[in-house]
Amino acid sequence: MSQSVSDFLVERLAAWGVSRIFGYPGDGINGVIGALNRAEGKIAFVQSRHEEAAAFMACGHAKFTGEPGVCLATSGPGAVHLLTGLYDAKADHQPVVAIVGQKQRAVVGGDFQQEVDLESAFKDVASAYVETINAPEQARHVIDRAFRIAAAERAPTCIIVPADVQELSIRQPKHVHGTVHSGLGYERPIVVPAASQLQRAAAVLNAGKAVAILIGAGAQDAAKEVLRAADVLGAGIAKALLGKHVVSDAYPFVTGAIGFLGTRPSYEMMRDCDTLLMIGSGFPYAEFLPEEGRARGVQIDIEGRMLSLRYPMEVTLHGDSAATLEALLPLLMPKTDRAWREKIEKNVAEWWDTLEKRALQDGDPVNPQRVFWELSSRLPDKAMLACDTGTSAHWYSRDLKLRDGMVAAHSGGLASMGSAIPYAIAAKFAHPERPAIAFVGDGAMQMSGLAELITVGKYWREWSDPRFVVFVLNNRDLGMVTWEQRVLQGDPKFPASQDLPNFSYASYARMLGFDAQVIDGNGDVGAALDAALASRQPVVVDIHADPSIPPLPPNVTAQQARDYLMALAKRDPDALKVIKASVKQMFA
Ligand SMILES: Cc1ncc(C[n+]2csc(CCOP(=O)(O)OP(=O)(O)O)c2C)c(N)n1
Numbered sequence: 001m002s003q004s005v006s007d008f009l010v011e012r013l014a015a016w017g018v019s020r021i022f023g024y025p026g027d028g029i030n031g032v033i034g035a036l037n038r039a040e041g042k043i044a045f046v047q048s049r050h051e052e053a054a055a056f057m058a059c060g061h062a063k064f065t066g067e068p069g070v071c072l073a074t075s076g077p078g079a080v081h082l083l084t085g086l087y088d089a090k091a092d093h094q095p096v097v098a099i100v101g102q103k104q105r106a107v108v109g110g111d112f113q114q115e116v117d118l119e120s121a122f123k124d125v126a127s128a129y130v131e132t133i134n135a136p137e138q139a140r141h142v143i144d145r146a147f148r149i150a151a152a153e154r155a156p157t158c159i160i161v162p163a164d165v166q167e168l169s170i171r172q173p174k175h176v177h178g179t180v181h182s183g184l185g186y187e188r189p190i191v192v193p194a195a196s197q198l199q200r201a202a203a204v205l206n207a208g209k210a211v212a213i214l215i216g217a218g219a220q221d222a223a224k225e226v227l228r229a230a231d232v233l234g235a236g237i238a239k240a241l242l243g244k245h246v247v248s249d250a251y252p253f254v255t256g257a258i259g260f261l262g263t264r265p266s267y268e269m270m271r272d273c274d275t276l277l278m279i280g281s282g283f284p285y286a287e288f289l290p291e292e293g294r295a296r297g298v299q300i301d302i303e304g305r306m307l308s309l310r311y312p313m314e315v316t317l318h319g320d321s322a323a324t325l326e327a328l329l330p331l332l333m334p335k336t337d338r339a340w341r342e343k344i345e346k347n348v349a350e351w352w353d354t355l356e357k358r359a360l361q362d363g364d365p366v367n368p369q370r371v372f373w374e375l376s377s378r379l380p381d382k383a384m385l386a387c388d389t390g391t392s393a394h395w396y397s398r399d400l401k402l403r404d405g406m407v408a409a410h411s412g413g414l415a416s417m418g419s420a421i422p423y424a425i426a427a428k429f430a431h432p433e434r435p436a437i438a439f440v441g442d443g444a445m446q447m448s449g450l451a452e453l454i455t456v457g458k459y460w461r462e463w464s465d466p467r468f469v470v471f472v473l474n475n476r477d478l479g480m481v482t483w484e485q486r487v488l489q490g491d492p493k494f495p496a497s498q499d500l501p502n503f504s505y506a507s508y509a510r511m512l513g514f515d516a517q518v519i520d521g522n523g524d525v526g527a528a529l530d531a532a533l534a535s536r537q538p539v540v541v542d543i544h545a546d547p548s549i550p551p552l553p554p555n556v557t558a559q560q561a562r563d564y565l566m567a568l569a570k571r572d573p574d575a576l577k578v579i580k581a582s583v584k585q586m587f588a
Pocket residue numbers: 389390391392415416417440441442443444445473475477478479480481
């Protein structure tokens with residue numbers, strides 16, 4: 001029997017190095033499902049509860065491994081369910097290939113059941129490459145291009161395969177006019193800017209007396225070089241959320257997070273610096289960067305489109321972070337005046353004290369900061385972390401101290417809820433011998449996290465290290481929205497929109513056969529963390545978090561404080577509690 005397009009697709013994916021597909025089946029993609037079955041485990045199929053989670057897993061795979069992640073869905077509803085996860089990949093510049101089914105060619109254009117104009121629907125998210133395989137001869141180059149473009153352009157791409165084409169016999173293009181003959185493989189170049197560009201960058205950095213470094217995920221293979229540059233330049237290092245794991249928080253000159261989720265030392269370093277060196281980051285908030293014209297800027301990024309975007313840079317170095325820094329370092333003159341660096345270190349030391357004071361204040365029932373604070377010293381080596389979108393991202397980015405050897409992933413550019421558990425699942429499949437930890441709000445748990453815990457239940461026994469720890473920040477509130485309303489809008493909380501129904505995450509975990517810990521008092525934190533991390537099966541830590549503790553931005557302005565207190569005094573249902581907690585936290 002001749003090979004079908006689907007069998008060829010599976011063979012070609014394996015030739016591209018794909019060992020795992022995250023997906024969900026349906027009749028629009030059954031030809032490919034059959035081929036995966038016939039391939040007898042050559043490519044593993046990981047079944048999510050929802051296609052969105054499969055796309056987040058594929059993106060998480062890319063974030064944790066650097067290799068393209070692959071997700072698969074059926075035509076129509078399955079395909080459109082992928083979109084959020086694919087937008088996550090687009091926003092965070094990750095290589096992901098989506099394989100989706102389509103109705104048979106004979107009915108397309110006929111408003112058939114489950115017919116969606118998929119090329120139009122995917123045109124934006126997969127703007128790098130989206131194509132339908134309409135003829136067997138097309139299969140090879142569409143697959144090859146989807147993978148090569150995803151890897152080379154760090155973007156999601158999409159292969160659409162009509163159901164009837166999946167079953168056709170594969171045909172390779174003839175050696176005649178009007179055919180395409182593609183091949184396998186992509187090798188990432190090491191890109192280093194020209195010597196003259198490096199010299200101009202060095203001149204700017206050497207002239208600075210107060211240099212600030214900002215790193216993002218793009219610096220993740222350049223930790224050593226970033227640290228050496230910080231040393232030579234007498235600079236501090238601030239970290240955008242996606243760069244949190246790049247350098248350890250143990251260094252006294254690492255100012256930590258930046259932005260609304262950020263720290264005061266980062267805020268002050270950016271406010272007061274005379275030179276900004278930005279490496280592999282698209283951190284978006286201008287108000288946390290130097291005021292335009294105040295500092296001279298040098299930026300290193302592998303993506304030309306991201307250069308001089310957030311701050312008008314004087315020199316842009318289009319290249320790899322590690323290789324570019326390596327070439328730049330010999331041109332930098334060590335700063336002999338260390339006053340700026342000493343000031344940064346003093347600010348950092350004071351800031352950790354402030355955080356400790358804030359964390360050790362009692363909450364009602366639990367101060368969430370305390371959990372993150374106490375977790376720092378308990379984090380297992382080589383932990384793989386994923387933090388969802390919500391107030392947990394505040395405490396995670398500010399309070400948690402990461403060490404060398406840890407990795408982390410977030411939905412940065414899209415900032416979507418529902419990403420952390422799929423990311424952690426993808427991390428476990430990629431590195432089953434390492435512990436995974438996810439931080440998730442109760443809103444995100446109810447949105448999709450509860451469902452994907454069932455996926456954990458299905459697979460965890462395959463992982464050599466069973467540790468899969470989910471910290472649920474159970475505050476019965478869509479807290480981040482509530483705080484944005486209070487602080488940024490000057491509006492009170494709108495309970496109809498933000499109150500969440502109560503749910504026992506611990507009982508649910510036990511129902512799935514997991515361990516569970518409930519933290520219901522400030523004194524319970526340490527023991528519960530120890531027990532959770534010692535568990536030999538997945539564990540859910542249900543933290544009864546106090547929703548009235550404010551996730552204070554590092555630069556609360558007088559105007560914001562006024563709007564905020566006004567709003568509370570007006571109609572906020574939790575006014576008294578929140579004012580009390582805020583005053584306490586601000587005093588710390
Ligand atoms: C898919 C999606 N929908 C809505 C939002 C807007 N949003 C950001 S944070 C948040 C609240 C999250 O609530 P929860 O998970 O309970 O975390 P908390 O902030 O309470 O800690 C919402 C609704 C979003 N980022 N993503």
